[in-house]
Amino acid sequence: MDIREYLFNAGLQKGDNIIVHSSLRALKRAFPGLTIDSFIKNLQETITPEGSLVFPAFTYCFKKRNGESEVFNREFSPSKTGSVSDYFRTLPGVVRTSSPTHSFAIWGSLCDFISYDNSPESPLGYGSVLDLLAKTPRSFVFMAGTDFTSFSLGHYIEVIANVPWKDFSPWSYLEVEESGISVDGVTRLKEIPGCSKQFIQFENYLINNKFIKQDVINNNKFSVTPVDFLITHGLRYFSENHEKLLCPYGSCKACDARRHYLESIKR
Numbered sequence: 001m002d003i004r005e006y007l008f009n010a011g012l013q014k015g016d017n018i019i020v021h022s023s024l025r026a027l028k029r030a031f032p033g034l035t036i037d038s039f040i041k042n043l044q045e046t047i048t049p050e051g052s053l054v055f056p057a058f059t060y061c062f063k064k065r066n067g068e069s070e071v072f073n074r075e076f077s078p079s080k081t082g083s084v085s086d087y088f089r090t091l092p093g094v095v096r097t098s099s100p101t102h103s104f105a106i107w108g109s110l111c112d113f114i115s116y117d118n119s120p121e122s123p124l125g126y127g128s129v130l131d132l133l134a135k136t137p138r139s140f141v142f143m144a145g146t147d148f149t150s151f152s153l154g155h156y157i158e159v160i161a162n163v164p165w166k167d168f169s170p171w172s173y174l175e176v177e178e179s180g181i182s183v184d185g186v187t188r189l190k191e192i193p194g195c196s197k198q199f200i201q202f203e204n205y206l207i208n209n210k211f212i213k214q215d216v217i218n219n220n221k222f223s224v225t226p227v228d229f230l231i232t233h234g235l236r237y238f239s240e241n242h243e244k245l246l247c248p249y250g251s252c253k254a255c256d257a258r259r260h261y262l263e264s265i266k267r
């Protein structure tokens with residue numbers, strides 16, 4: 001099977017809007033000979049410009065208390081969310097949004113509905129590119145050689161499910177302030193996304209209950225799932241099991257900070 005057949009078998013078609021989380025290494029293992037260029041071309045030819053491709057191109061340029069802030073430049077700052085996203089953001093017709101911490105690179109019809117200067121105070125919540133995807137029919141999350149540890153939509157679901165830590169930043173231990181910093185200045189932030197490692201629990205729940213199908217190709221994980229379906233299940237799962245979304249105690253400073261915050265608000 002080649003990538004085109006995979007996309008076809010996954011049911012993707014003209015006009016679909018896809019947020020892609022990808023691992024180049026896994027893509028090459030699953031589809032020997034595949035290049036970044038041919039991966040993106042196959043996606044574009046499948047969905048056509050009537051649809052959209054969205055890649056997270058996050059840079060995490062937070063303002064830091066110790067003065068060691070990295071300053072976001074929309075044109076030049078490399079994406080820290082994988083080499084495919086970093087390549088994609090430079091292609092003709094691709095628009096990169098302006099969040100210093102969580103920018104997205106977008107190609108296709110969604111560009112008509114969001115501006116390059118999109119930089120909401122809730123970077124993955126209301127008013128974000130994820131919010132737009134959630135409100136656009138025929139939107140999908142494509143895990144291309146990755147699992148839900150890189151499930152950005154999970155941060156949107158945390159906001160709309162109102163998890164108790166949604167407005168608590170767990171990154172103080174990294175000297176991070178609740179602001180992003182770019183060449184255009186400082187942006188105040190709220191609902192700062194935290195650790196995403198345990199979104200894998202949500203993925204396991206979906207797979208174990210046969211709500212989603214994960215394809216394993218040469219030991220690499222692939223899945224294509226409608227955004228509205230993930231939100232419906234996610235709202236319930238996140239509301240009822242939010243403590244499962246924290247890493248085991250002592251293994252992650254960000255999740256421990258959230259746990260301490262939960263204890264402090266219970267008192």
Ligand SMILES: [Zn+2]
Pocket residue numbers: 195196197198246247252254255
């Ligand atoms: Zn964690």
